Structures are given as structure tokens and as C-alpha cells.
Amino acid sequence: MISENSRHLYLQLLRVRTFEDRVGELFLQGGSAGTMLHLSIGEEAPAVGVAEAMQPKDSFTTHHRGHGIFLARGADPKRMLAEIAGKEAGYCRGKGGSMHIADRKLGHLGANAIVGGGIPHVVGAGLSYQLLKVPAVSIAFFGDGAMQQGNLYESMNLAALWKLPVLFVCINNQYGMGTRLDQASASLEFVKRAESFGLIGKEVSGLDVEEVKEAATEILEMAREGKPAFMKIDCYRFHGHARKDKSPYRDQNEEEEGRKKDPIKFQADRLMEQGVSISEMDIWHKKVADEMDEALNFALETQEPTLNSMFEDVYAPNLTHPESVGSRIDRALYSEILDGDYR
Amino acid sequence: MKEMTYRDALRLGLQESMQSDPTIVILGEEVGRYGGAYGVTKGLLQEFGEDWVRDTPISEEILVGAAVGAAMTGLRPVAELMYVDFLTLAMDQLVNQAAKIRYMFGGQISVPMMLRSQGGTGRSAAAQHSQSLEAWVMHTPGLHLAMPADATDAYVLIKHALTLADPVVFLEHKGLYAQSFPFNPESAPPWGKAKISRSGNDCSIICYSRMVQRSLEAATQLAELGVQVDVVDLRTLHPLDMETVTKSVRKTGRALVVTEDCLTAGVSAELSARITEENFEYLEEPVLRMAGEDIPIPVSPALEAASVPTNESIKQSILKLMRKK
Structure with a gap:
């Protein structure tokens, strides 16, 4: 008996990984805006499992490795890749890119490139939901690196103190850039840390997407009732920190062992056991590959932003845009003509 | 009132x-x-x-x-x-x-x-x-x-x-x-507009926050010495109302910027640069800056008071700007 839930989750995992592959291709084709591309390959199950457990009104912030979460939440891969390419048609008009992608409509309050930077925002969103009586939860996704950042603990304390509908999700991929977790933290008992602040704590493996989704569903309902919570989901970052990092700081055996914990293979095995045939799998793979190829082509072909758009969105649209440096120079030299004489 | x-x-x-x-x-x-x-x-x-x-x-x-x-x-x-x-x-x-x-x-x-x-x-x-x-x-x-x-x-x-x-x-x-x-809210200019807190033709003081009060007190004393000062209160630093500042400086030809933040790379530096760039032909003297000294604020009341512009130091600077000292 093939479970529709298993099939859907598998497709979502596959979409995330294929998307990340296309981000890599975008870079190789010279189409990405910069090299600050942090791929979540190996970390698909935490992203998909939690995103699939969220309700439509829930909101979230992510770290800089958040493509998978946003995609699983329902983002359009075309607009995502266009944003990563720095194009006008991207989610943020080509101003944010991979590390600052957001979408108000899907409740994405922003990816953040300051480690821990987006965590306080979910506390504020939780306060909004509590005061405005919105039955929503706000979720902060961050890596193990942020577990050593002070604002996380200020956030945990306030969320617990005010009983806010907030969930903190640590996607533990074992590395903060090139520093292994045990070189960054003496204690690895993260759940205990959270519990000591008065949060509900939960630890799950990031190998099985169904287990993640189930745990997240349960904990989100508690958070929704004003019992803020913390989830630690363990996984392994298959590749380097960013696109160009070949991870010389870890040995090959470790990488090989780590990559064996592959959430996509795990879910594929489950589907095979349920009776899915290889030819059926191939059809799904082709469908996902086509979707992501189309997105890649769109990102490469869609137009660059106009230079004038640089001055837009600094302040609210009804206000004066910042004046360009060139215009100031012209006014300095030709001000009598432009401004008249007040004497 | x-x-x-x-x-x-x-x-x-x-x-x-x-x-x-x-x-x-x-x-x-x-x-x-x-x-x-x-x-x-x-x-x-x-x-x-x-x-x-x-x-x-x-x-x-x-x-x-x-x-x-x-x-x-x-x-x-x-x-x-x-x-x-x-x-x-x-x-x-x-x-x-x-x-x-x-x-x-x-x-x-x-x-x-x-x-x-x-x-x-x-x-x-x-x-x-x-x-x-x-x-x-x-x-x-x-x-x-x-x-x-x-x-x-x-x-x-x-x-x-x-x-x-x-x-x-x-x-x-x-x-x-x-x-x-x-207290007279009806008299206040709109958001983003500076106000002329005192009108005079001899020189302009550009200031905000508590330095407005000190500049006005200095201006009162200066009037007794025959120097009429235009005091521009910026009210907001963003938006920055350079139009009002420019009108004042072009009228007087002399400008003193007075701020309490310390001098180096402070607000006074930005204001001075803009006033100079936009009014170069109209200036009789260099734009002068009075600001907090480039030191951490000391606790001693005597040192603290001397570390930022005062009524008296503002007055003295205006007299220098007017070449009366």
C-alpha cells in the first residue's frame, strides 16, 4: 500500500535537492549573484518535515542555509532562482539574494545572514499573534552555529516568560562553517539548555522526514497553545559551507559516513517497500528535474533590475528616495542655477 | 500660552x-x-x-x-x-x-x-x-x-x-x-521640516536637541552685542531639511554647526560638508563646527560640562566667526 503522505514527502525532498543542484549549476554558468550560496544538501528532511507540519498562517525566519525550507513551504522555484541570480523577477527584486530571501504571503519573514539574526523576529511575531489573537505560530530555523549566539537565549527567555506561540528549530548539521560543533561548544545537551529556560524540548533524527513531520506537528500544536518549544534535528552537511568550500577541515571517511545518512535514499527505500516501482520513481524524478530546469532557464533569461531601482525600497514608497552621489555633486557645482538666490 | x-x-x-x-x-x-x-x-x-x-x-x-x-x-x-x-x-x-x-x-x-x-x-x-x-x-x-x-x-x-x-x-x-x-502644537512645522527658532541676518547656527536651547541663549546674549543670529533647529536628522539650512546660510553667509555628539566623523561633519558643498559661493567664512570633545564623557561635573558646547562657548565661537575677537 503506497502512502500518499510518503510519496508527497519524498517528492518534496527530491525537489529541494534538485533545486540545490540547480543553484550549483546557476553558479557554474556564471548566473548567480556572487558565491554566497549555502546549500542544504543532506538537510532536506528537517526542512521538509517542519515546513509540511506548518499551518497556512504560521510564519518563519531562516538562517542563510534556508532554500529548502522556503521551497518546501510552497515557494515558486522560478522566483527563488531568479532572486539568487539577482534578477528583478526574484522574490526580493534582486536585492536580497540567497541569504535574504523572503515572502510575506507565505509567511517567510526572511532568511538572515547574521547568525541568529532572525531568531528575535519570531519572538516579536509570536507577540503579535498573542496580542492580535491570531492562531498562528512563528518558527525560527537556525543551525548549530547559532546555539552559541547570545540572542538565542534572550529569545528563549522572553518566549517562555511571555508564553508566546514560538518554535525554535535547530538544524544541527554538525558544522559552523569549518568548525565542528564539539570545537564550538563544551556541552552538546541543547535540549537541556532549552528546557532550562522553560521551553518544551524535543530531539529527532533528520534522517526520516516522516518522523520529523510527526514530531513537528505535535510540538507546533503545543506552541500554538502558548507553550513555546525547541526542536533539535540532527543531520549532516554533505558539502562545504558555501559553493567554493571543498571542506579541507574534515576527512574523507567522515564525509562518506555522513553522506550515508541520506534522507532521500531513506525515504526512497520506504517507498520501494511500499511497492513503488523503479519506473514510477523515474517518472517522478523526470518531473522534478523538468520543473527545476524550467526554473533555472527562467532565472538565466529574465531581465536584470534597472539601475534606478537601486534607490527604491530604502524607505516607504510614498517618501523621497535617497539622492544619488552624482546628483549631489551636480548640485554642489551648479546650485545657483538649480536653487536660485535666497539673498 | x-x-x-x-x-x-x-x-x-x-x-x-x-x-x-x-x-x-x-x-x-x-x-x-x-x-x-x-x-x-x-x-x-x-x-x-x-x-x-x-x-x-x-x-x-x-x-x-x-x-x-x-x-x-x-x-x-x-x-x-x-x-x-x-x-x-x-x-x-x-x-x-x-x-x-x-x-x-x-x-x-x-x-x-x-x-x-x-x-x-x-x-x-x-x-x-x-x-x-x-x-x-x-x-x-x-x-x-x-x-x-x-x-x-x-x-x-x-x-x-x-x-x-x-x-x-x-x-x-x-x-x-x-x-x-x-506648548503650541499648531505652530509646529510638518515632519521633516526644520524651524527657524530665532531670526537674524549676521550668521546662522545649525543645531538640534538640547543645543537649540544653548544656541538660543547664546543668541540672546549676542544680540546685546549687536550680533543677530539665525538659529535653525533641524528637528529631524532624517529627513534632513537642507532647504531651510541653505536659505539661512545664503542669507547670512556664515554658519556654525553646534552638536553635542563628538566632533570626529560626527553629525557636525556631515552638516558642515553639505553646507559647504551646496553654498560655497555664498560663504564669507569657513563653516565652523562646535561639538562634543573627542573624549569619553568624564564623570566630574566640571569636566563633563566643559566637554560639550555651552552657552558661553557658542557665544565665543560666533564672535570669532564675526571677526569680533
């Missing part, structure tokens, strides 16, 4: 704004039961309840960061930092987050929050409770910055600031709270 203290005017502005906008929530250390370290929020907890006037732990980053998140999702938070010196602890949330969110996200998400704080010398509060840090704010695109000099502006500016769709930093002066001023 009716008189009001700066503190009461701020409270009235907050109170009326909260009465008309049910999404305003105040967050800060000691803002509720204590009534604010300088008494600005006294009584608001009783009127609006503890949901809407919230005492926070001593955690500056989360109190500003939570305001950012709340502003993104439907509230209009007023986060109070007890002293502007504590901004260092919340700088990421103000500079990397609040100021940039609209831009980074392509205009999709607004952050209609206010960060209220107070700065300046005058209470022997020493180096970590007496600074004037407005240059850091002015140096960050995406923020509005208001610095009222009297009760009328405290009231009208805070009320307008609480209608903006962008983050506003609202910096008060600890030396003004207890002072009474004529």
Missing part, C-alpha cells in the same frame, strides 16, 4: 497615539510598573494594561529584535532603550535588521517600529550613560531619526513618527525632561 514639560509632552503624544492606534505596544526595561527611568511612560500601564505596556528583562537585543518581528506582523511597537548608550547591545537588530528589511526583501515587508531612547550629558552619569550616538543612526540608510528640542516638538514629532511605515529612532535628551516650554 500653555506650558508643558518635555516629559509630559512625550507622554501625551504616546498616550494619544495609543488611544487612536490599538496596535501600539510599548516594550522596554522599567517602562511599566516603574513608569520609565525618566518617567515618560508613567501611568500608561494603568491606562492600557500590561499586555500593551510591557516590562522586559534587561536584554536589549531581544527587546529591539522582538519589536522588529512584531512590526513585521501587524503591531506598531515602541521599544525603549533606557539610555542610548545601550544601543551597542541592540545594534544588530537596529542596523542589520530593522533598517534593511524593507530593502533586502524588495519592499514587501515594512517595519513600522519606533526605538525611543535618550542621550546626552548633564547628570554626571559618566562615559556609558551620557553619549550622543545619533551619528551612528544617521549613517544607516533605512532609518528615520527625530531629535526634538522642546515640548511642542516632542509631542508633534512622536505623534507623526508613530504613523510612519518605516523604523524611526526617536532620541530625547535627558537634560530636557524636567524643563517646561511653551
Whole structure:
């Protein structure tokens, strides 16, 4: 008996990984805006499992490795890749890119490139939901690196103190850039840390997407009732920190062992056991590959932003845009003509 | 005319704004039961309840960061930092987050929050409770910055600031709270316009916050010596009303910028550069700057007082600018 839930989750995992592959291709084709591309390959199950457990009104912030979460939440891969390419048609008009992608409509309050930077925002969103009586939860996704950042603990304390509908999700991929977790933290008992602040704590493996989704569903309902919570989901970052990092700081055996914990293979095995045939799998793979190829082509072909758009969105649209440096120079030299004489 | 203290005017502005906008929530250390370290929020907890006037732990980053998140999702938070010196602890949330969110996200998400704080010398509060840090704010695109000099502006500016769709930093002066001023909101210029606090043809003083009062007192003394000073109160540093400044400087041909923040790379540097660039042909003398000394603020009352512009030092500088000394 093939479970529709298993099939859907598998497709979502596959979409995330294929998307990340296309981000890599975008870079190789010279189409990405910069090299600050942090791929979540190996970390698909935490992203998909939690995103699939969220309700439509829930909101979230992510770290800089958040493509998978946003995609699983329902983002359009075309607009995502266009944003990563720095194009006008991207989610943020080509101003944010991979590390600052957001979408108000899907409740994405922003990816953040300051480690821990987006965590306080979910506390504020939780306060909004509590005061405005919105039955929503706000979720902060961050890596193990942020577990050593002070604002996380200020956030945990306030969320617990005010009983806010907030969930903190640590996607533990074992590395903060090139520093292994045990070189960054003496204690690895993260759940205990959270519990000591008065949060509900939960630890799950990031190998099985169904287990993640189930745990997240349960904990989100508690958070929704004003019992803020913390989830630690363990996984392994298959590749380097960013696109160009070949991870010389870890040995090959470790990488090989780590990559064996592959959430996509795990879910594929489950589907095979349920009776899915290889030819059926191939059809799904082709469908996902086509979707992501189309997105890649769109990102490469869609137009660059106009230079004038640089001055837009600094302040609210009804206000004066910042004046360009060139215009100031012209006014300095030709001000009598432009401004008249007040004497 | 009716008189009001700066503190009461701020409270009235907050109170009326909260009465008309049910999404305003105040967050800060000691803002509720204590009534604010300088008494600005006294009584608001009783009127609006503890949901809407919230005492926070001593955690500056989360109190500003939570305001950012709340502003993104439907509230209009007023986060109070007890002293502007504590901004260092919340700088990421103000500079990397609040100021940039609209831009980074392509205009999709607004952050209609206010960060209220107070700065300046005058209470022997020493180096970590007496600074004037407005240059850091002015140096960050995406923020509005208001610095009222009297009760009328405290009231009208805070009320307008609480209608903006962008983050506003609202910096008060600890030396003004207890002072009474004529209170006449109808006379105030609109948001973003400077005001001529005193009119004169001989030279211009460009200032804001408490330095307006000191400049006006210096100008009164200078008038007795036959020097007529135009005093321009900027009121907001973003938006910056260079039009009014330019009109004044072109009228007088001489400008002294007076600020309390320290001199090097301070607000006075930006103002001086702009005045010079935009009015070079009209200037009889170089644009002069008076500002805080380039030192941490000392605790000794005598040293503290001498570390920032005073009525007397402003007067002396104007006399030099007029080549009368």
C-alpha cells in the first residue's frame, strides 16, 4: 500500500535537492549573484518535515542555509532562482539574494545572514499573534552555529516568560562553517539548555522526514497553545559551507559516513517497500528535474533590475528616495542655477 | 500660552497615539510598573494594561529584535532603550535588521517600529550613560531619526513618527525632561521640516536637541552685542531639511554647526560638508563646527560640562566667526 503522505514527502525532498543542484549549476554558468550560496544538501528532511507540519498562517525566519525550507513551504522555484541570480523577477527584486530571501504571503519573514539574526523576529511575531489573537505560530530555523549566539537565549527567555506561540528549530548539521560543533561548544545537551529556560524540548533524527513531520506537528500544536518549544534535528552537511568550500577541515571517511545518512535514499527505500516501482520513481524524478530546469532557464533569461531601482525600497514608497552621489555633486557645482538666490 | 514639560509632552503624544492606534505596544526595561527611568511612560500601564505596556528583562537585543518581528506582523511597537548608550547591545537588530528589511526583501515587508531612547550629558552619569550616538543612526540608510528640542516638538514629532511605515529612532535628551516650554502644537512645522527658532541676518547656527536651547541663549546674549543670529533647529536628522539650512546660510553667509555628539566623523561633519558643498559661493567664512570633545564623557561635573558646547562657548565661537575677537 503506497502512502500518499510518503510519496508527497519524498517528492518534496527530491525537489529541494534538485533545486540545490540547480543553484550549483546557476553558479557554474556564471548566473548567480556572487558565491554566497549555502546549500542544504543532506538537510532536506528537517526542512521538509517542519515546513509540511506548518499551518497556512504560521510564519518563519531562516538562517542563510534556508532554500529548502522556503521551497518546501510552497515557494515558486522560478522566483527563488531568479532572486539568487539577482534578477528583478526574484522574490526580493534582486536585492536580497540567497541569504535574504523572503515572502510575506507565505509567511517567510526572511532568511538572515547574521547568525541568529532572525531568531528575535519570531519572538516579536509570536507577540503579535498573542496580542492580535491570531492562531498562528512563528518558527525560527537556525543551525548549530547559532546555539552559541547570545540572542538565542534572550529569545528563549522572553518566549517562555511571555508564553508566546514560538518554535525554535535547530538544524544541527554538525558544522559552523569549518568548525565542528564539539570545537564550538563544551556541552552538546541543547535540549537541556532549552528546557532550562522553560521551553518544551524535543530531539529527532533528520534522517526520516516522516518522523520529523510527526514530531513537528505535535510540538507546533503545543506552541500554538502558548507553550513555546525547541526542536533539535540532527543531520549532516554533505558539502562545504558555501559553493567554493571543498571542506579541507574534515576527512574523507567522515564525509562518506555522513553522506550515508541520506534522507532521500531513506525515504526512497520506504517507498520501494511500499511497492513503488523503479519506473514510477523515474517518472517522478523526470518531473522534478523538468520543473527545476524550467526554473533555472527562467532565472538565466529574465531581465536584470534597472539601475534606478537601486534607490527604491530604502524607505516607504510614498517618501523621497535617497539622492544619488552624482546628483549631489551636480548640485554642489551648479546650485545657483538649480536653487536660485535666497539673498 | 500653555506650558508643558518635555516629559509630559512625550507622554501625551504616546498616550494619544495609543488611544487612536490599538496596535501600539510599548516594550522596554522599567517602562511599566516603574513608569520609565525618566518617567515618560508613567501611568500608561494603568491606562492600557500590561499586555500593551510591557516590562522586559534587561536584554536589549531581544527587546529591539522582538519589536522588529512584531512590526513585521501587524503591531506598531515602541521599544525603549533606557539610555542610548545601550544601543551597542541592540545594534544588530537596529542596523542589520530593522533598517534593511524593507530593502533586502524588495519592499514587501515594512517595519513600522519606533526605538525611543535618550542621550546626552548633564547628570554626571559618566562615559556609558551620557553619549550622543545619533551619528551612528544617521549613517544607516533605512532609518528615520527625530531629535526634538522642546515640548511642542516632542509631542508633534512622536505623534507623526508613530504613523510612519518605516523604523524611526526617536532620541530625547535627558537634560530636557524636567524643563517646561511653551506648548503650541499648531505652530509646529510638518515632519521633516526644520524651524527657524530665532531670526537674524549676521550668521546662522545649525543645531538640534538640547543645543537649540544653548544656541538660543547664546543668541540672546549676542544680540546685546549687536550680533543677530539665525538659529535653525533641524528637528529631524532624517529627513534632513537642507532647504531651510541653505536659505539661512545664503542669507547670512556664515554658519556654525553646534552638536553635542563628538566632533570626529560626527553629525557636525556631515552638516558642515553639505553646507559647504551646496553654498560655497555664498560663504564669507569657513563653516565652523562646535561639538562634543573627542573624549569619553568624564564623570566630574566640571569636566563633563566643559566637554560639550555651552552657552558661553557658542557665544565665543560666533564672535570669532564675526571677526569680533
